[in-house]
Amino acid sequence: MRTFLIAAAAMAAMTLGASQVQAATVLNVGWTTDCGKSTCFDENGQYRQTFSRGAFSGPVSISQLLMDRGVLGTLDGKTFRLSFQLNDEELGTWGQYNMGGIGGDQLWFGGEQFTWNPEDGDLVLVLQITPPPKPGAGGGLGGFALREDGDGESAPFDGGDEGDGGQPGGREPVAAVPEPSTWAMMIIGFGLAGALIRRRAVVLAQP
Numbered sequence: 001m002r003t004f005l006i007a008a009a010a011m012a013a014m015t016l017g018a019s020q021v022q023a024a025t026v027l028n029v030g031w032t033t034d035c036g037k038s039t040c041f042d043e044n045g046q047y048r049q050t051f052s053r054g055a056f057s058g059p060v061s062i063s064q065l066l067m068d069r070g071v072l073g074t075l076d077g078k079t080f081r082l083s084f085q086l087n088d089e090e091l092g093t094w095g096q097y098n099m100g101g102i103g104g105d106q107l108w109f110g111g112e113q114f115t116w117n118p119e120d121g122d123l124v125l126v127l128q129i130t131p132p133p134k135p136g137a138g139g140g141l142g143g144f145a146l147r148e149d150g151d152g153e154s155a156p157f158d159g160g161d162e163g164d165g166g167q168p169g170g171r172e173p174v175a176a177v178p179e180p181s182t183w184a185m186m187i188i189g190f191g192l193a194g195a196l197i198r199r200r201a202v203v204l205a206q207p
Contacts, residue, residue, distance in 0.1 A: 041127075041129055041132065043132060044132055045078075045128060045129035045130060045131065045132030046126065046127065046128050046129070047126075047127040047129075048124055048125065048126050048127075049124070049125045050122050050123070050124050050125075051122060051123040051124075051125070052122055053118035053119060053120075053121060053122050053123075054118075055118075056118040057118065058118075059115045059116070059117055060115065060116045060117075060118065060123075078129045078130065078131065079129070079130040080127065080128070080129055081126075081127075081128040081130070082125075082126070082127055082128075083125075083126045083128075084116075084123060084124065084125055084126070085123075085124040085126055086116065086120060086121050086122075086123055086124070087120070087121045091116070091123075
């Protein structure tokens with residue numbers, strides 16, 4: 001079982017050219033040469049990745065991001081905040097969320113949408129973790145892409161362990177995120193199941 005942040009971030013459906021109908025392009029967030037499982041975040045709990053203006057042409061529309069946390073990972077209980085910056089000014093924020101629990105979290109960040117014009121400067125993705133993780137806590141960043149038919153599903157991208165930049169993975173597509181009420185029912189269900197198991201153990205232990 002992985003006990004580190006499996007993947008945080010990425011993506012975004014980007015349309016190149018406002019008047020042209022084109023397939024979605026992935027804004028990939030993957031490993032960098034100086035970022036491994038234990039070194040992704042600095043001492044302040046921040047990870048930054050820059051997308052160079054020279055790599056894109058035409059307006060880029062940033063629509064949504066996805067964060068995925070491993071089950072019972074060492075980053076449980078941390079607060080995650082995602083945002084983009086341009087010339088040291090924040091463009092859009094996808095909110096703050098506390099991660100943890102009995103299941104891995106898959107959260108859609110569909111916050112403020114904005115358009116990035118590459119000629120205005122490099123775009124910086126900022127992932128902030130509060131409080132900062134302890135040294136060696138680990139973390140990995142990978143990307144996710146929208147399906148071109150726009151049905152709301154996504155195809156996962158593996159972050160990789162050796163700096164591969166987040167190449168497409170062979171895993172099954174990530175399903176839509178459960179509603180809060182669904183999560184509540186699941187938690188209650190697991191709680192009831194645990195109570196029944198403990199009660200049965202007590203009954204069996206009695207003479």
